[in-house]
Amino acid sequence: MIHPSITTRFAPSPTGELHLGNARTALFNWLLAEHNGGRFLLRIEDSDAERSKPKFTKQIMEDLQWLGLSWDGEILAQSQRGAVYREALDKLERAGRVYPCYCTPLEIEVSRKLQLASGRPPRYAGTCRTLNDSERTAKLAEGRKPTLRFKVPDSGLIEFVDLVHGEQRFESADIGDFIVQRADGSAAFFFSNVLDDALSGVTTVLRGEDHLSNTSRQLLIATALELKVPTYGHLSLITAADGSPLSKRHGAKSLRELREQGYLPKALVNHLFRLGHSSDLHDLLDIQKLAVGFKPAHLVRSPARFDPVQLEVWQRQAVHALSSDEALAWMRPQLPDTLDSASAGAFASVFHQNLLLPSDAAYWVQVVFGEPPEHDAEGIKLIRCAGPAFFKAAAAAIRMHGTDWKAVTTAIREQTGRKGPELFKPLRQALTGRHDGPELARLLKIITAARAIARLERLSSAIA
RNA sequence: GCUCCUUUCGUCUAGAGGCCCAGGACAUAGCCCUCUCAAGGCUGUAACACGGGUUCGAAUCCCGUAAGGAGCGCCA
16 A cells, blocks of 8 residues: 555454444444545454354444444455465464464363462463474374464563553563464464454554453564554443443343334434543534544543433434434334324424434324323323313314414413413323423324314313 | 553543643533423533652652453454
8 A cells, every 4th residue: 555544444243233332443443534534444253153143244234334334345254264364374384483282172271270270360371382293293193173372472572552542561471372273274363353454454443442451462463474563542441330341231232222212323423422532522413523523532541331311312412303204214113004194294293303212102192193191190180270161161162263273272261261381281281191292283283173172071071 | 360451520521740629511400481391591519539659739640559341262
């Protein structure tokens, strides 16, 4: 590449659904690329054949698109890159930087337990590091399938500058020899991950902080292979409200679940933008504007808590920003199938600003198209206070003036002497069973005069 | 156990020795507007984890302690 403009990537493993943490990592990498007019790559790390599922790859792609994150070029799937890895592995072997290890998973497990029990770090003991040729053939003869381990230098310092955390240094002596190729011949994460980044010209990687101490391992590989390493920035984790890791137990939702509930991508993206990234931009912004405002220097080092209330704030704003057509499409699944498009459109336009999620429409569907609503204790009090004559007058006014709100309210006022809140509150309660909602003038039109009259008369006789 | 990361209002955060008896946003409380809710306007409550240093001066630097988290996998 002549001029290395920024290239970022998102490299999920298709072993599950995208969750908030993943989504934020993807978003930040996308934002960074977009901000600099660079490229954003998508790579599927499906090297774990057991756990990787094509279904998840598909879901991840859909979720990213839904968020508005498009990637450049072809998607790289690690499962298709065996030959590339083989070549680099050969190079390492020839250079004597790796060695075959014949220890079985069980043996390693036992060794780890032993080390932990005696208060030592659970590292690979180096058993196979010094095997000679005849010992190796013997192991092979036992039917053992070797892995390939990277020979970590016994001493030395590994230093790098993290985009978020600044200068980092790790002791090579603290790192055990790690596996770069599994017994089945496939490449392991530390290895394939750096290699692919270098090969695709990735310049900057924003990833979870859980990779911070592993970075030294990857740097070791990169150095051995003479690869150019990307600049890493390690994002602090997103935690639950109590500061513990976000997990299903805390009701952490996958992106898909949030989406199915009716959360808007704009709400998610605006919320995520401010989690672990500071900005003086406080308005609901579209993703392009967020890209303009995204600054790696403003990445925050400390963990951020996921606050569902804050997400709701963004959701409310995002819903308000919807056009009427968008609002209709958004809540349509909650509306009766039998509803004609004109009525559905009218409904959406009346209730658009009063809903947080499409499921909130259910109540209003009931109010508008269904049976008269139930009243709570407070509502009943309000109704009794107004008295049967009031509702009788209201019914008569609607019978006379239809849904002409101005005429209706004037008639009720003249008939009952009630005005202002005295007039509107009991009317709203009677018609909707609630004390909040859209303007009554619009509500009456959609409820229809006939239904409103029936409702008011029934109430009038019920409390008489 | 070892190594690493983190710690400012309820939440997200500003803050790189004096501009900070700590600023903003959201949430929250009150008021205004208003038929209600929302929106909008105004006002308020509310934080430097703790203990030692360094310094004329520390949220900011150093050392401890505590709490939370991560890594040490033939997971990524």
